[in-house]
Amino acid sequence: xxxxxxGGGRDLNWEGVCADIAEIRASEPVVLVHGASTLRDxxxxxxxxxxxxxxxxxxxxxxxxxxxxxxxxLMAYAGLANKRLVAxxxxxGVPAVGLCGVDGRLWxxxxxxxxxxxxxxxxxxxxxxxxxxxxxxxTGLLRLLIDNGYVPVLCAPAISAxxxxxxxxxxxxxAVMAGALGITRMVYLFEAPGLLRDPGHEDTRIARVGRDGIxxxxxxxxxxxxxxxxxxxxxxDAGVETVYFGDGRIDHPVRSxxxxxxxxxx
Amino acid sequence: xxxxxxGGGRDLNWEGVCADIAEIRASEPVVLVHGASTLRDxxxxxxxxxxxxxxxxxxxxxxxxxxxxxxxxLMAYAGLANKRLVAxxxxxGVPAVGLCGVDGRLWxxxxxxxxxxxxxxxxxxxxxxxxxxxxxxxTGLLRLLIDNGYVPVLCAPAISAxxxxxxxxxxxxxAVMAGALGITRMVYLFEAPGLLRDPGHEDTRIARVGRDGIxxxxxxxxxxxxxxxxxxxxxxDAGVETVYFGDGRIDHPVRSxxxxxxxxxx
Numbered sequence: 001x002x003x004x005x006x007g008g009g010r011d012l013n014w015e016g017v018c019a020d021i022a023e024i025r026a027s028e029p030v031v032l033v034h035g036a037s038t039l040r041d042x043x044x045x046x047x048x049x050x051x052x053x054x055x056x057x058x059x060x061x062x063x064x065x066x067x068x069x070x071x072x073x074l075m076a077y078a079g080l081a082n083k084r085l086v087a088x089x090x091x092x093g094v095p096a097v098g099l100c101g102v103d104g105r106l107w108x109x110x111x112x113x114x115x116x117x118x119x120x121x122x123x124x125x126x127x128x129x130x131x132x133x134x135x136x137x138x139t140g141l142l143r144l145l146i147d148n149g150y151v152p153v154l155c156a157p158a159i160s161a162x163x164x165x166x167x168x169x170x171x172x173x174x175a176v177m178a179g180a181l182g183i184t185r186m187v188y189l190f191e192a193p194g195l196l197r198d199p200g201h202e203d204t205r206i207a208r209v210g211r212d213g214i215x216x217x218x219x220x221x222x223x224x225x226x227x228x229x230x231x232x233x234x235x236x237d238a239g240v241e242t243v244y245f246g247d248g249r250i251d252h253p254v255r256s257x258x259x260x261x262x263x264x265x266x
Numbered sequence: 267x268x269x270x271x272x273g274g275g276r277d278l279n280w281e282g283v284c285a286d287i288a289e290i291r292a293s294e295p296v297v298l299v300h301g302a303s304t305l306r307d308x309x310x311x312x313x314x315x316x317x318x319x320x321x322x323x324x325x326x327x328x329x330x331x332x333x334x335x336x337x338x339x340l341m342a343y344a345g346l347a348n349k350r351l352v353a354x355x356x357x358x359g360v361p362a363v364g365l366c367g368v369d370g371r372l373w374x375x376x377x378x379x380x381x382x383x384x385x386x387x388x389x390x391x392x393x394x395x396x397x398x399x400x401x402x403x404x405t406g407l408l409r410l411l412i413d414n415g416y417v418p419v420l421c422a423p424a425i426s427a428x429x430x431x432x433x434x435x436x437x438x439x440x441a442v443m444a445g446a447l448g449i450t451r452m453v454y455l456f457e458a459p460g461l462l463r464d465p466g467h468e469d470t471r472i473a474r475v476g477r478d479g480i481x482x483x484x485x486x487x488x489x490x491x492x493x494x495x496x497x498x499x500x501x502x503d504a505g506v507e508t509v510y511f512g513d514g515r516i517d518h519p520v521r522s523x524x525x526x527x528x529x530x531x532x
Contacts, residue, residue, distance in 0.1 A: 043341070046313055071346055075309070079345020080337055083368045083423075083431065090371060091429030097370045097407070102349050104363045104416060105356060141363070144414055150370060150407070157349075163357030165349065 008035025020254035036081035065167040101158035108136035109158035137180040171231040179238020189248030194262035273456040274301025286520035302347035331433040367424035374402035375424035403446040437497040445504020455514030460528035508532040
């Protein structure tokens with residue numbers, strides 16, 4: 001079984017992702033996790049709901065999520081992006097079913113209401129952040145769909161044990177899910193050729209990172225890329241054998257990543 | 267198996283709907299179809315996307331749907347309303363799974379691109395309306411979920427055979443689905459005590475309409491209510507034995523409707 005996580009950047013080649021999945025699923029089951037950050041940002045701007053980004057003391061960037069932000073999130077991710085992608089896959093003959101982490105408690109997250117953030121050089125505690133870390137996956141529901149030939153198309157948000165809708169990081173959630181499903185190969189697609197030594201130069205791609213080399217490449221990861229590297233580490237720790245980073249903007253983005261044209265971890 | 271269709275009005279008692287479903291599903295499977303017209307209208311207003319209502323030559327009101335309207339629709343129905351309702355059911359211990367008609371071709375609709383509408387007293391042909399009539403239901407996917415203890419929570423839009431996302435009428439789609447699933451009892455909830463002889467007076471409720479009496483009460487139905495009566499006719503023709511109209515604003519809205527406190531058809 002293959003898990004593909006495709007980021008929500010503006011230049012993602014969704015048609016290419018759909019075409020590759022249509023081909024790959026002829027020989028093995030596929031689970032797709034998608035982002036929608038561009039759609040979310042566009043919608044938030046149109047609704048005049050500012051997207052507030054916070055930085056943790058260790059330098060990891062994330063989005064602060066209040067009730068209004070959750071609503072924008074649900075609309076952009078679970079509504080618009082998810083169903084467009086499902087329709088795209090169906091057009092290519094893939095029996096796709098779109099769900100978010102809330103459905104059937106697919107992604108159960110432990111909320112972290114108070115999180116330390118750095119603002120103007122000072123660390124302070126941010127309260128009432130509706131965000132959490134996925135720690136339990138309803139693998140039964142996923143297997144039910146997969147065993148019956150469906151391709152699950154998944155996205156955040158997640159749900160807490162108390163039934164509160166909480167934002168969660170798609171990259172980390174995908175890694176946790178890969179482990180829970182016993183998946184051995186996983187692909188992350190985004191708007192770069194792979195992990196770069198210098199994010200400003202696409203010719204500084206790192207082609208291969210061994211299991212023990214992850215700490216060494218962590219300093220090259222900035223912003224969102226940090227979460228992906230943390231996802232890789234989590235996935236490998238959870239039993240995934242190989243994680244492929246690949247360029248989501250090109251033709252055959254999934255196949256190209258699997259061919260090792262991005263960064264191969266493991 | 268019971269099918270509940272709850273309208274998307276502002277005063278719907280969703281907590282009451284969730285509580286009733288939690289109780290009823292202990293003894294029989296439940297499928298829930300929901301509207302979100304208020305959320306859709308609010309979102310359309312905030313996004314400055316006007317909701318254009320058209321009237322057919324026979325006096326039936328519906329919403330004209332272009333690409334932008336479909337996007338608003340996906341966000342309000344499949345995103346916000348659907349996932350909020352799923353979370354509400356999960357909080358009450360109901361293993362709900364939210365899907366729209368697009369997912370797995372759940373509701374396949376035949377598009378009616380050019381429709382006759384009446385504007386300023388004149389009938390003209392409206393083109394490129396992304397709307398359709400549900401004619402095929404993926405009962406396999408629904409049964410898969412139901413047989414495994416899940417409660418499907420469903421809404422429009424639907425999908426055409428060509429894979430285009432199309433708006434569809436939830437009331438009629440619910441009726442078609444009830445027939446396809448062999449459901450014998452069906453509940454429609456909305457913001458009135460039942461079918462009224464005079465929509466301005468809530469004490470003019472019609473308590474019971476026999477199978478042969480539907481034509482006779484059709485003149486009492488105005489606006490959206492026309493579609494519901496057409497839904498009743500379609501449901502009864504498709505094998506549903508009893509259709510219950512009920513007040514969605516009150517305590518125990520589903521149980522109250524099933525107790526015959528609204529309008530009972532069949």
